[in-house]
Amino acid sequence: MTPQTQTEVAAELVNVRRVYQMGSTEVAALDGITHQFGRGEYWSIMGSSGSGKSTLLNILGCIDRPTEGEYLVGGSPVSTLDDDQLSELRGARLGFVFQSYNLIPQLDVLENILVPVMYRDEWPAWALDRAKDLAERVGLGGRTGHRPPELSGGQQQRVAIARALINDPDLILADEATGNLDSKTAEEILEVFDELHAEGKTILLVTHERSIGLRAELTMKLVDGRIDEVVENRSS
Amino acid sequence: MIIRSPFLRTVRLGISSLLLHKLRAFLTTLGVLFGVASVIAMLAVGEGASESAQEQIRQLGSQNVILRSVKPPEDQQSNQDVRVLAYGLTDSDRLRIENTYPGVRSVIPVMQVPEEVRKGTRVCRPRVLCTRSDYREATGRVIYEGRFLSELDESLEEPACVLSYEVARHLFPFSSPVGESIRIGGEYLEVVGVVLPRGPVGQVSIDSSTEVGGDLFLPLSAGRRMFGTTQVKMRSGSRDITEVELHEIIVDVRKAADVPMIADACRAMLIREHNDKDWEVIVPLELLLRAEETKRIFNIVLGSIAGISLLVGGIGIMNVMLATVTERTREIGIRRALGAKRKDIVIQFLVETTVLSGCGGLAGVALGLIIPAIVEATADMPTIVTPQAPALAFGISVGIGVVFGLYPAWRAANMDPVEALRHE
Numbered sequence: 269m270t271p272q273t274q275t276e277v278a279a280e281l282v283n284v285r286r287v288y289q290m291g292s293t294e295v296a297a298l299d300g301i302t303h304q305f306g307r308g309e310y311w312s313i314m315g316s317s318g319s320g321k322s323t324l325l326n327i328l329g330c331i332d333r334p335t336e337g338e339y340l341v342g343g344s345p346v347s348t349l350d351d352d353q354l355s356e357l358r359g360a361r362l363g364f365v366f367q368s369y370n371l372i373p374q375l376d377v378l379e380n381i382l383v384p385v386m387y388r389d390e391w392p393a394w395a396l397d398r399a400k401d402l403a404e405r406v407g408l409g410g411r412t413g414h415r416p417p418e419l420s421g422g423q424q425q426r427v428a429i430a431r432a433l434i435n436d437p438d439l440i441l442a443d444e445a446t447g448n449l450d451s452k453t454a455e456e457i458l459e460v461f462d463e464l465h466a467e468g469k470t471i472l473l474v475t476h477e478r479s480i481g482l483r484a485e486l487t488m489k490l491v492d493g494r495i496d497e498v499v500e501n502r503s504s
Numbered sequence: 505m506i507i508r509s510p511f512l513r514t515v516r517l518g519i520s521s522l523l524l525h526k527l528r529a530f531l532t533t534l535g536v537l538f539g540v541a542s543v544i545a546m547l548a549v550g551e552g553a554s555e556s557a558q559e560q561i562r563q564l565g566s567q568n569v570i571l572r573s574v575k576p577p578e579d580q581q582s583n584q585d586v587r588v589l590a591y592g593l594t595d596s597d598r599l600r601i602e603n604t605y606p607g608v609r610s611v612i613p614v615m616q617v618p619e620e621v622r623k624g625t626r627v628c629r630p631r632v633l634c635t636r637s638d639y640r641e642a643t644g645r646v647i648y649e650g651r652f653l654s655e656l657d658e659s660l661e662e663p664a665c666v667l668s669y670e671v672a673r674h675l676f677p678f679s680s681p682v683g684e685s686i687r688i689g690g691e692y693l694e695v696v697g698v699v700l701p702r703g704p705v706g707q708v709s710i711d712s713s714t715e716v717g718g719d720l721f722l723p724l725s726a727g728r729r730m731f732g733t734t735q736v737k738m739r740s741g742s743r744d745i746t747e748v749e750l751h752e753i754i755v756d757v758r759k760a761a762d763v764p765m766i767a768d769a770c771r772a773m774l775i776r777e778h779n780d781k782d783w784e785v786i787v788p789l790e791l792l793l794r795a796e797e798t799k800r801i802f803n804i805v806l807g808s809i810a811g812i813s814l815l816v817g818g819i820g821i822m823n824v825m826l827a828t829v830t831e832r833t834r835e836i837g838i839r840r841a842l843g844a845k846r847k848d849i850v851i852q853f854l855v856e857t858t859v860l861s862g863c864g865g866l867a868g869v870a871l872g873l874i875i876p877a878i879v880e881a882t883a884d885m886p887t888i889v890t891p892q893a894p895a896l897a898f899g900i901s902v903g904i905g906v907v908f909g910l911y912p913a914w915r916a917a918n919m920d921p922v923e924a925l926r927h928e
Contacts, residue, residue, distance in 0.1 A: 331841050331921040352845045359843015370838045370925070374520045386513060387843040431842070 277343065278307045278438050278470040279328060284337035286323050286493075297323040298334070299493035305439070305472065310465040312473045312481035315490035321474045322443065324490065328472060329441045330358050342438055359384045363432025367444035369424040371416040371431075377403060378412040381430045388435075395434070402430035406460065422453035429460055440464065442473045446480060458483055518855040521832075532824045533864040535817035536901050540868025541875060543810035543897040544889065548876035550806050552887035554799035561795060564788035565643055569755040569767045571597070573748050576780045588734075590747040591782035597774065598753050605769060607762045610638045613724055614752035617731045621720055622687045623675040630671045630718040632688060634727025640699070642756040648672075650682040650697030653723055657696075661725040665693040670718035672698045691730045693722060763789045810897075817864065818904035821857055825912035829853065836916050837924025846917040853913035854906060861905025865898040872897060 286298040297320045305311060315321045326332035327339055330346055339346045341361060349357060363384075364370075371380045381399040385392065403412050406426035408419075416424055425445060432440055442461070446454035458480065465471055465485070473484055481487050482501050489496040522529040564570060573592025595613065602611040615634040620627055633639075640652040648669055657664045665686065672681045672695075681695040701718060737744040755770065757763050767787045774783050829836070836849055844852075872894060876887035 326922050329841065331925070352847070355840065355843055355845040355848075358841060364841050366838075366925070370834070370841075372835055372838060374517065374524060383839070384842045386510070387839075387845065387848055391510070 276307050277304050278309070278341075279305045280340040280343075281327075282338040282340070284327060284334040284339060286320075286327060286332065287335040296493050298327070300337070301493075301495060302337075303488070303495060303498075305470060307438075307470055308465075308468045310461070310471045310473070310485040312475055312484035312487045313490065314475060314478070314481045314487055315496075316476065319490040320493040321476075321490055323493075325441055325443050325472070325474050328439070329362055329364060330354050355387070359387050360435050361438045363435070363437035363440040365425070365428050365432050365440065365442040365445045367447040369416070369421070369428045369448075371424055371427055373416050376413050376415050377408055377419070377427050380416065380427050381434055383431060384435050399430070399434060402433055403427075406430045420453075421449050422456060425449065425453075425457055426460070429457070433464075438470060440469055440471045442471065444475055445473065446475075446477075454480075514852055514855050515859065518852065518859050521828075522856055522859060525828075528824060529860060532820050532860050533867065535820035536814070536861045536864025536904070537817075537868040537871060539810065539814035539817040540865050540897040540901045541871035542813050543807075543900070544869065544872025544893050545875035545879070546806040546810055547803070547893045548872075548887040548889045549879060549885065550799070550802050551890060551893075552876070552880075552885060554795060554802065555888055556886045557795050558792060558799075561788045561791045563644070564786070564791075565754075565756070566789050566792055567757050567760050567763060568642060568788060569757060569763060569770055570786040570788070571753040571755065571770060571774070572784050572786060573751050574782055574784050575746075576782045588745045588747065591780065592748040593750040593753050593783055595749055597777065598750065600773060600777070601753070601755060601770060604773075605766055607758050608766065609756045609758050610642060612636055612639050612642055612754040612756065613750045614639070614754065615724060615727055615733070615749070616751040617688070617727060618735060619689045619731065621671065621675065623684070626675050628671060628674050628718075630668065630720045632720045632722070632727075634722055634724045634731075636724055638756070639721065639754070642754050645699040648698040648700050649680060650695070652697055652699065653721055657723040658725050661729055662723055663691065663693045663726055663730075664696045664723065666697045666699060666721040667695055668699050668718040668720070669701045671720055674718075688720075688722075689731065693726075760789065763787060814900055814904055817861070817901070818908040821860055821905060822908040822912060824860075825853060825857055825909055826915070828856070829912045829916045832916075833919060833924050833927040836919055837921050837927065840919075840921040841925060849917040850913045853916050854909045857909025857912070858902060858905040861901045861908075862898075865901030868901065869894045869898050 281301050281303045284298055284301045285296055288295045288297055299320075301324065313321050313324060323332065327334055330339075330341070333339075333347065341357065346354065346357070372383065375383070378396075378399050381402055382395060385395045385399075400409070400412065403409050406429055408423060408426055408430070411419065411423070416427070419427065425448075428445075445461075446457050449457060461471055461473065462483070471484070473480070475481050484501060487499045487501055489499070571593055575589075576591055598611050598613050601608065612635060617632040617634060619632055620629055621632065635653070636658055637653045637655050639645075640647075645652070645668075650666070652666055653664065656662070665688075667675070667681055667686075675681060675686060676684065681698060683695065685692050685694050687693075699719075699721075733749050734745055734747045737746070755766060757766050764787070767785055767790070771785050774785070839849065839852075873889060876889055879885055880887050
């Protein structure tokens with residue numbers, strides 16, 4: 269890997285370990301990961317079940333903290349942040365797309381897209397227009413008043429993607445984002461990711477499906493909490 | 505619709521979350537509703553009862569000490585055919601008080617005559633009180649028309665009388681009684697004035713067969729001349745003859761501070777001068793103080809009961825909110841992942857509990873205002889809703905929402921986002 273200057277690095281892991289206490293034994297879900305994700309890169313993180321991909325995504329998403337090592341977002345270390353600052357960081361600089369969409373059922377499409385904005389200290393003037401644009405962009409412009417139970421799985425995932433984009437994040441983290449969708453709908457969602465990559469967004473896609481992993485520009489393979497190999501996918 | 509104010513947005517979100525389980529929200533609200541309604545209703549009934557009790561006592565005159573004749577127990581009397589029973593207060597008691605105690609404005613004798621009052625075919629049985637002109641001042645009776653008895657009436661033994669309003673209305677339904685004459689026993693008296701009625705105390709009578717209630721006043725001197733001090737009551741096989749000089753002595757004290765001292769002095773004097781306990785001393789001021797003490801205890805008891813019902817409502821809220829938090833663990837995880845701070849989660853759940861308890865509180869205030877009105881209309885009990893009561897009850901209900909919502913909200917806020925997101 270070529271060393272990158274700080275402005276080009278979206279996220280950086282330095283010797284990150286995440287250890288869980290299982291009774292008297294310690295289990296290292298991540299065991300010394302050092303890696304840089306460059307700005308605008310499209311990564312897939314692959315590995316078998318228990319390889320540590322979800323733990324890695326949780327740490328990358330700042331909803332979990334490393335036991336050892338350091339995680340830096342845009343050059344600044346996360347370990348110095350308190351719980352509130354971490355929340356702010358998640359809301360402002362990270363976008364999540366989950367396997368089971370995780371929309372809030374009481375809110376309609378537009379409100380769901382706006383959830384990350386709601387937790388900002390001030391309501392930005394652009395928020396509503398941007399939310400409408402994003403809804404339009406993911407093909408739900410005509411359904412902004414609908415609630416999640418009235419939408420198909422694919423539509424819900426599109427809302428989730430729009431929600432992940434509302435604050436124009438540095439990193440988009442997708443956890444098995446197509447896992448609950450049929451292949452045709454999954455393909456549509458992956459096309460959205462392709463588009464986002466083309467626009468220069470940094471995307472980290474966790475998957476266990478090889479075919480999906482290969483769509484990314486780069487693939488990181490995890491085995492037992494370590495990086496087994498990093499592959500550049502020429503086909504993408 | 506997107507609301508920009510963060511607070512209103514949270515309130516709206518809270519309401520829409522509550523509406524996901526309408527029945528549950530409604531039942532939880534009921535707990536608070538009845539709590540608040542019972543607080544207001546109980547306070548209103550309590551306040552009304554104590555106020556009417558205090559009003560009755562106040563009408564006796566808080567600066568008065570009232571001495572009353574009491575018939576001694578029957579067992580002291582022999583089983584003769586004709587019994588003469590002399591008991592009660594005497595003129596010498598009155599003079600002794602008048603001449604002994606400084607600080608007494610006046611000592612007013614009252615003798616009661618158990619006679620019917622007639623005007624033509626109309627008959628009634630008010631309290632017929634033979635007394636002096638200063639009775640009105642000591643008891644605060646208000647003149648409706650004409651005048652009260654005068655000192656001249658007393659000294660001339662005038663056959664004059666003053667009616668209370670209800671007696672006047674009964675005997676003279678269509679005209680003014682002033683200047684007219686009425687008949688008591690075999691005697692005719694001229695009506696010189698009418699006084700306004702007063703509360704239920706005025707109707708307490710030695711002879712309980714009063715039909716109309718109310719009072720009739722005539723000069724003591726005239727009363728003594730016409731009816732004497734002995735009263736005869738026919739019973740099967742016997743005659744009861746009682747002799748009572750005075751039924752009541754009203755001691756009008758100049759300063760309220762002297763009332764307890766003079767009451768004690770009167771008691772001591774009566775114990776010394778009377779062999780039998782044929783008297784009682786009533787001190788309205790003492791009764792008033794006792795009534796206030798009773799009211800205080802009453803309020804504490806009512807407050808505790810009402811507090812318990814509100815507590816039960818609060819526990820209901822907490823129970824439901826704990827269930828809600830568990831149910832919405834995943835939502836909490838999502839919100840945390842999307843940037844919600846712990847504080848935001850706490851506020852979200854506190855707003856929900858406050859909306860629940862606030863709605864219950866408002867409905868409870870409405871019900872709490874209706875119940876006293878119903879009680880007043882159906883049970884004929886006075887009720888008083890003080891302005892503080894609904895405000896207090898509503899404030900407590902909202903406070904209970906916050907207090908009992910704190911723990912569930914705290915639990916929600918302190919969930920590990922990773923765990924919460926994994927929750928199914």
